[in-house]
Amino acid sequence: MNLAVNARDAMGKKTGNLTIRTRNVTLDDEWSKAHPPTVPGHYVLLEVEDTGQGMDAQTKARIFEPFFTTKELGKGTGLGLSTVYGVVKQSGGYIWVESEVGKGTKFQIFLPQSGESVQAAGPEKDSESPVRGFGTILLAEDEEAVRDLASEFLKASGYTVLVAKDGLEALEIAEQRRGSIHVLVTDVVMPRMRGTELARKLKRCHPELKIVYMSGYLEHDSQDGSYERGAAFLQKPFTRESLLLKIRELIDGKVHESSESVVVG
Ligand SMILES: Nc1ncnc2c1ncn2[C@@H]1O[C@H](COP(=O)(O)OP(=O)(O)OP(=O)(O)O)[C@@H](O)[C@H]1O
Numbered sequence: 001m002n003l004a005v006n007a008r009d010a011m012g013k014k015t016g017n018l019t020i021r022t023r024n025v026t027l028d029d030e031w032s033k034a035h036p037p038t039v040p041g042h043y044v045l046l047e048v049e050d051t052g053q054g055m056d057a058q059t060k061a062r063i064f065e066p067f068f069t070t071k072e073l074g075k076g077t078g079l080g081l082s083t084v085y086g087v088v089k090q091s092g093g094y095i096w097v098e099s100e101v102g103k104g105t106k107f108q109i110f111l112p113q114s115g116e117s118v119q120a121a122g123p124e125k126d127s128e129s130p131v132r133g134f135g136t137i138l139l140a141e142d143e144e145a146v147r148d149l150a151s152e153f154l155k156a157s158g159y160t161v162l163v164a165k166d167g168l169e170a171l172e173i174a175e176q177r178r179g180s181i182h183v184l185v186t187d188v189v190m191p192r193m194r195g196t197e198l199a200r201k202l203k204r205c206h207p208e209l210k211i212v213y214m215s216g217y218l219e220h221d222s223q224d225g226s227y228e229r230g231a232a233f234l235q236k237p238f239t240r241e242s243l244l245l246k247i248r249e250l251i252d253g254k255v256h257e258s259s260e261s262v263v264v265g
């Protein structure tokens, strides 16, 4: 998804082609020598190619760095490709990019093939009985699509939802709110104010507030300290069930208070 969104951005308002291909490939010794540190073997190749603006060498050299972005303020956080990189590395794979200014960009992801046979999927847990609840939830998320979806899930499950498009707006809503707020569900990386800062500020007036952080950035890649005790973490993209379950557990006090270093993105 991150690669496809980047491709869309690179093609701007002009028409263009986004091509996604998958195939099995075998990387031989020769290929591996030309592409260190690749190990020869059987891989699944996922290619995402666009006919957009492309990149110059300077940009190309930095694209996997966390927070590197060429997009204007508020448009990009620069975490898309570092997240992709994290996922690929975690899976023992490789990612390569070919790009030329004005011509387009092609990302290639090689994931090691698994020798294990595929298990038939069972019925999805809880799909019949979504976790219902009640209480007031303050939702802070700068990405409209995620915000709308999460708000819809929560409202449909019985919660009262206060929606904010960033941390500052969430603070304003909380200040004006007469009744209590039970749970803050917040994105971690947002323009103007990070989710962690928002949580800290809200906790001063609402010490009982429970917190769920949503992030697409891999937890273990973080160096930004740790979440406060009693906070829960939800990896993006999440399902309706995982969101509802996380909130239910938090309200019921079933979340293990982890002292692990987690965060942030
Ligand atoms: N398909 C592409 N074509 C041209 N440039 C690209 C492409 N993909 C990534 N880039 C460049 O790499 C930079 C980093 O990409 P990355 O996805 O990490 O961050 P972002 O798209 O700027 O922000 P975010 O994904 O966090 O919203 C982009 O700002 C852009 O300059």
Ligand SMILES: [Mg+2]
Pocket: 002, 005, 006, 076, 079, 080, 081
């Ligand atoms: Mg991106």
